[in-house]
Amino acid sequence: MIRKSDKPLQITEVSLRDGSHAVAHQFTESQIRSAVRALDEAGVHNIEVSHGDGLGGSTLQYGRSLIDEMKLIEAAVEESKQSRIAVLLLPGIGTVHELKQAHSLGASLVRVATHVTEADVSAQHLHMARELGMEAIGFLMMSHSAPVAKLVEQAKLMESYGAEAVYVTDSAGALLPHQVKERIEALRGSLSIEIGFHAHNNLSLAVANTLVAIEEGATRIDGSVRCLGAGAGNTQTEVLVAVLQKMGINTGIDLYRMMDLAEHIIGPMLHRPQEILTGSLVMGYAGVYSSFLLHAERAGKRFGIDSRDILVELGRRGIIGGQEDMILDVAAELAHKSKSEVL
């Protein structure tokens, strides 16, 4: 592969944040400690630790964390010798108050995440992160759902607020390889900062799409060991490291250590294997937020309807992260409709 950027790749491991969705936010402190210790020893550059929905996400709406995320961030910082501890912040769910708290505990990098058309709400948080001396990164979620020109416009806004990199975030795992290529290519032509890529494996394209992103010049890459992330999970980090190594691209990450920690530390944390089951496939197909999976399954059981119908309807309506209450609304509506059809 001929990369269009000569900057080194930086891998951010997201299993301890995106994976929080897959385990209904039930991470224990000892799981975080052992995972961070092993990831740090393997040489992973950044490790993200937060509630799945970012700082402040532990609520009835998004799902309560078993352990306060600040305690988990503190534990992660204690265990890490070289990896940087990152946090995710969705403005409105988290505030600058939680950002300052995470920073005071030792988090040194924040990804400020907004819907792909709403970058303006990240200004305050990106500015604050820079003031605190943290690395500030923009994270444009549901990047498949906006035209390329809109994505570029929004990324430029984040750059103007002080973002040091902006991510194309494929929250629904819906992007096809040529769509990744056009997005990264357009950003590379318009931004002076680094470009990142965050995939979900709902259509089994995460590693392939990540390679396309790297080839086009993305240098900040997310992955989750054993695909421990929302939906079918993310780009499987240990697989990506192996593939890149085979391509002669050295990440500085120790492959055998990654395999070992996948087997003995992250694997046992999975509540169920991260296969592409119907729910995640439908999310990739219909372009629905990966973190909606467990919510839609629960709503389907509660209202006695097929969770696929809920997901497809959510995709049709363009429901986005932060609107989790709409999952119940849609389920109730569909159940009502199917009852009236029977009568």
Ligand SMILES: CC[C@H](O)CC(=O)C(=O)O
């Ligand atoms: C709800 C936040 C979300 O999980 C962030 C993310 O990882 C994504 O949009 O893919």
Ligand SMILES: [Mn+2]
């Ligand atoms: Mn994600």
